[in-house]
Amino acid sequence: MRERLDMKRAVPAREGSTVTLAEKTPLRLDSGTEIGPFAMSYMTYGTLNEAKSNAVLICHALTGDQYVASDHPVTGKPGWWGRMVGPGKVLDTDRYFVICANVLGGCMGTAGPQEIDPETGRPWGLGFPVITIGDMVRAQSLLIDHLGIDELFCVIGGSMGGMQVLQWAAAYPERVANAVPIACAARHSAQNIAFHEVGRQAIMADPQWRGGDYYESGETPRAGLAVARMAAHVTYLSETALHRKFGRNLQNRERLTYGFDADFQVESYLRHQGITFVDRFDANSYLYITRAMDYFDLAAEHGGVLARAFANSRTRFCVVSFSSDWLFPTTEARDVVRALNASAANVSFVEIQTDKGHDAFLLDEPEMFATIGGFLEASAVRRGIL
Amino acid sequence: MRERLDMKRAVPAREGSTVTLAEKTPLRLDSGTEIGPFAMSYMTYGTLNEAKSNAVLICHALTGDQYVASDHPVTGKPGWWGRMVGPGKVLDTDRYFVICANVLGGCMGTAGPQEIDPETGRPWGLGFPVITIGDMVRAQSLLIDHLGIDELFCVIGGSMGGMQVLQWAAAYPERVANAVPIACAARHSAQNIAFHEVGRQAIMADPQWRGGDYYESGETPRAGLAVARMAAHVTYLSETALHRKFGRNLQNRERLTYGFDADFQVESYLRHQGITFVDRFDANSYLYITRAMDYFDLAAEHGGVLARAFANSRTRFCVVSFSSDWLFPTTEARDVVRALNASAANVSFVEIQTDKGHDAFLLDEPEMFATIGGFLEASAVRRGIL
Structure with a gap:
């Protein structure tokens, strides 16, 4: 698809674009494989100012996408960070030019395993190269080049988005004025790798997965992907939040049914999470993106010393965590x-x-809004971004 | 199978027995269904004394069985609590008559979904009645009757075993002199129900599960059961234990492979846990037993007031928990x-x-041995059990 950047600048509507990147020079991935040209889909909100000094890059999480403040084209649900992004909000679209791109390996328009491999004319499947957080960020940097932006006013994101923020600050310190990594870590823990592996095995155990080559079969590994989502979803919440939300409440029933239907509300809720997820997400993308998170270890790229990743950085950082987040x-x-x-x-x-667990970064957390809003406000005023 | 109780008394060898219970009067389950006659398989160690005052009942956990201190007949591995049970150990078989029975709904000889339904002549499958912790304990009480024991010197167990201990103490206070519930709770939390539901959905998502009717198909839902086991296994460990044991260590490799094989040791370990489990455990039993745990809510049977479950109890209790256990x-x-x-x-x-997480009750925990050993010793001396 031909990108519509100029039109977008004139009319900062909530529309998406897809751009072809790495057209002249392929992108070299951490694995050593080269990729390109490749597509990247993204959304923008607000207007880039003359000085090109007001750009905010939002990095999305594992199952997120570029529809940060727009209705999702598949589910019709509001954008995943509508609380943070919009006129008068923390990421004020009257002030900032907000960009969010679907990550490399994703399934919402950016190159990933469900897209067509130009060499074979068939979907990549597991032929798509394994990518890393570093690769995602390198690909995003090509988009930022393309948009003609030298320095981003801010790079911000939660969970895997936060990993990308740290990677941005480490790889392109001169391009990141402010970095806001939320609910994340500089490396993925053994426990988190373990949970991801459970999800991957659930997908791969589904016969419809067909070794990743399911796109032309007319079926997708829905059951396996739903189980993966359910397992992951439990880790996004806190026990306190689950207890407050559901406790041991029964699902539309006066008493136990002595069967295997969803007796408890928490079961019904989880099943719903699994079922709705498979309509909007590609199982192979889930494999690739979880793998990228597992591989993330920022210190390892710097001789095992994390501080070296940020040597001589002039970036301002605002690190945010949540007290009940047991995933990060x-x-x-x-x-x-x-x-x-x-x-x-x-x-x-x-x-x-907060007692809302890892998912708190997506929810109504006034202290988070105030913290990040204040952090960015000071920098915006100093830089004359009005 | 004809039981061999008398022979066992004369020769306290490490042999198992299977007894038929509820022959005259069926057992009424919490669901209202009646079951019986039904088989119960159990192991004993040591010798019941003349006064029949030295019996210790061990209640096993979700995936445990009666082979508490004997090599497992399927895997050949040593008994799951060999550290606790044996001559000179905390549960000293020179002193105590130790009993451990496979729970109702299990798959090691006690009536469960893989056994033959006498009415149809085919395996029960999901036709087996849904059972509760209360039902498990009622069934065990029939075994204790059968062994001619009025009062158990001790009822002890970890995790689901601990739930049974609490249920024993509540339902049969006059039959339990000492109760040692370890790493458990009086009701299953929303988070724990959620994790169980993930496991059940993984099993049910496996086409080989066939609605529970797989016994005669020549196939079992191995893949789904393995995923269920993997998901559960992560919850049995602590992040600290996983980090110490595996960290981000790679599996027999110098560097990342950029693929979906088990790159990290923790992945390989988890896959091994899943694969070996399916050889010794029945998928439908996994559904039934997790359901029994989910249903457990001891206070609910007593007007929502847990204290009432123990009213006028003369049982001595020793409650044990582990600092890094996040499941219980x-x-x-x-x-x-x-x-x-x-x-x-x-x-x-x-x-x-301890930093070993929930699984600590199965591991080498000297403080646990000393605590429980001391607690029982005092009572044994007072009761003249030598």
Whole structure:
């Protein structure tokens, strides 16, 4: 698809674009494979100013996409970060030019396993190269080049989005004025790798997965992907949140049914999470993106010393964690803060008290809004972004 | 199979027995269904004394069985609690007559979904009645009757075994002198129900499951059961234990492979857990037993007041929890202790400091051995059990 950038600048409507990147020079991935040209789909909100100094890049999480503040084209649901992005909100689209691109390996228009491999004319499937958080960020940097932006006012994201923020700050320090990594870590823990592996095995156990070559079969590994989503979803919540939300409440019933239907509301809720997810997400993309997270270990690229990843950085950092997040606990955020301090970086850190678990970054968390809003406001005023 | 009780008394060898229970009067289950006659398989160790005052009943956990201190007949591995049970050990078989029975709904000889329904002559499958922790304990009480034992010196178990201990103490206070519930709770939390539901959905998503009617197909839902086991296994460990054991170590490789093989040791370990489990466990039993745990809510049977479950109890309790157990955290053990205190019961409580997570009750935990050993020793001496 021909991109419509110029039109978008004139009319900052909520429309998406797809651009072809790496047309002249292929992108070299961490695996050593080269890829390109490849498509990247993205959304923008607001208007890029003359100085091109007001761009905010939002990096999405594992199952997120570019529809950060627009209705989702498949589900029709509101954007996943509508609370944060819009006129007068923390990421104020009257002030900032907000960009969010579907990650490399994704399934919402950016090159990924469900797209056509130009060499074979058939979907990539597992022929798509395994990608890393570093590759995702390198691909995004080509988009930012394409948009003619030298320096991003801010790179922000939660969970896997936060990993990308850290990677951006480490790989392109001169291009990131402010970095806001939320609910993330500089490396994926053994426990998190384990949970991801459960999800991958659930997908691969589904006969409809067919070794990843299911696109032309007319079937997709829905059952396996739903189980993967359910397993992951439990880790996004806290026990307190689950207890408050559902406890042991029964599902539309006065008493136990002594069967295997969803007796408890929490079961029904989980099943719903699984079933609705498969309509909007590609199972192979789930494999690739979880793998990218597992591989993430920012210190490893710098001799095992995380502080070196941020040497001489002039980026301002605002690290955010949530007290009840057990997937990316505050201890991991502290490791990032410690490394930033050890590299004399400009860093503030807030652990937000909440019982909502990892998913808190997507929810109504006034303290998060106030923290990030204040952090960006100061920088925006100093830079004359009105 | 004809039971060999008398022979066992004369020769306290490590042999198993199967007994037919509820021959004259069927057992009424919590669901209202009646079952019987039904088989129960069990192991005993040591010798029942003349006074029949030295019997210890061990209740096994979700995937445990009666082979508490004997090599497993399928896997050939040593008994699951060999550290606790044997001559000179905490549950000293020179002193105590130790009994462990496969739970109702299980798959190691006790009536369960893989056994033959006498009415149809075919395996029960999902025709087997849904059972509860209360049903498991009622069935065990028939075995204890059968063995001619009025009062058990001790009922002990971890995880689901601990739930049974609490149920025993509540349902048969006059038959339990000492109760040792370990790493458990008086009700299953929303988070734990959610994890169980993931496992059940993984099994049911496997086409080989065939609605539970797979026994005569020549295939079993191995893939789904393996995923269920993997998902559960992560919850049995702590992040610290996983980190210490595996961290981000690679599996027999110098570097990342950029593929979906088991790159990390933790992946390989999990896959092994899944694959070996399916050889020894029935998928339908997994459904039934997880359901029984989900249904467990001891207070609910007593007007929502847990203390009432233990009213006028003369049982001595030793409640044990582990500091890094996030499946059955210490807060849940405290709820049990608080209820026992509120019913003026004789209770001691120990939270053992360990980073091994929920599985600690199966592992080498000297403080657990010392705590439980001391607790039982005092009672044994007072009762003249030598």
